[in-house]
Amino acid sequence: MRQLIPTGDVACPVAFAEVPQPVPGPGEVLVKVEAFSPNRGETFLLERPGPGWTPGKDVAGLVVQAAADGTGPAVGTRVVGHPPGAGWAEYAAVPTHSLAVLPDGIDSVRAAALPLAGITALRLLRAAGPLAGRRVLLTGASGGVGHYVTELAVGGGADVTAVTATARRGERLGAFGARVVHDLADAAGPFDVVLESTGGANLPVAVSLLRPGGTLVWFGQASRTPVTLDFFALLHGPERVTIRHFHYAGAPYGGDLAALVGLVAGDRLHPEIGRTADWSDTARTLIDLRERRIRGKAVLTTGGTA
Structure with a gap:
């Protein structure tokens, strides 16, 4: 599958690579990623990426493999998730405690803008x-x-x-x-x-x-x-x-994601998306996000159904 990986070059911080499809652990689902949203903190980490680190913590898409331990949603369920990384890819393994089911009224672009910033x-x-x-x-x-x-x-x-x-x-x-x-x-x-x-x-x-x-x-x-x-x-x-x-981190994230989805569905929270683009434009978008040329969130789509 294709995945965006760090280059260490501030002028072009990520590039596509062919990598094996992730194998989910017992408490993880495999999600076909339809949209993801980078965060400004990730743009700083990309300046000096650590060995083996792959970015991507905000994703939305479709469950294509259910968790082996029986937790989480079934195959075919649309979800928003907050994996520990590696989400800028065609597929991502997401812990079931770090995702929420999406209702029909919320598309993947809006959903992908929710996790890190919303939590x-x-x-x-x-x-x-x-x-x-x-x-x-x-x-x-x-x-x-x-x-x-x-x-x-x-x-x-x-x-x-x-x-x-x-x-x-x-x-x-x-x-x-x-x-x-x-x-x-x-x-x-x-x-x-x-x-x-x-x-x-x-x-x-x-x-x-x-x-x-x-x-x-x-x-x-x-x-x-x-x-x-x-x-x-x-x-x-x-x-x-x-x-x-204050630092936001500390799983599980599923409850907070479900709360955010509920607020959006109830017209009480409205994601501000300053840019939506195909993921082929990720490198330029990361630079513009780092330099504060994008208001609110940026969302990249992978070409799947969003």
Whole structure:
């Protein structure tokens, strides 16, 4: 079968290769991949790929081989899955605890945009605690995670301020009901909760915008610049703030995927897909995603039914 593998070349980060079709383990199904969605973090890993690493964690398609242990869906079921990797391929082995069944109303393109970004958004909001009536600041808001967080938080009753680099990248967030600014200095605090994904110089500024006793949840470092915090500067800011480190990972993912599918089916969550293309265009799409030229998610189709 064909699979996209890392090249180590930042100008063309992946290339097609012929590889054996995966053999599913007892608790895995074999999925014929119809669509997949890369994540910006994967574009960074592709700059220096580790030995044997193959990307691909967000897939949607058709079950063509059921799990040998009897778990999971039957052959012919349409699913969305979050495998540990190797999903940019014609076929992928997906653990049954990391997939959800798709209803007829959700196509593979929208489904493929859900897993990593959607699961991150759900778990991030759980980490932040109840948000109804609370003031929330979200940095780096125009990516896939940011769109899901904004729509879900506003829908849950939060007063959301979203920071995006440009007005165009913030248009849809404003339509959700968020207050959109393009410079962190323009965010009018204080905030009860800050969801911070950029790192670098932004995190200390974001901390200063918290109310006393507020919480900052640090879930990314998109700037790729380390953070420096000054203890004495914090003494002149809000008191008793909490900074929490967050990472979404931790299987099983099936329950969260099912919840995301249910929200989409119920017209309560709307994936923002800034580009849909054939997977022959994956290399260019990865570069544009890395350079933030795509708003929301990008989805690649393999030529199967989507």
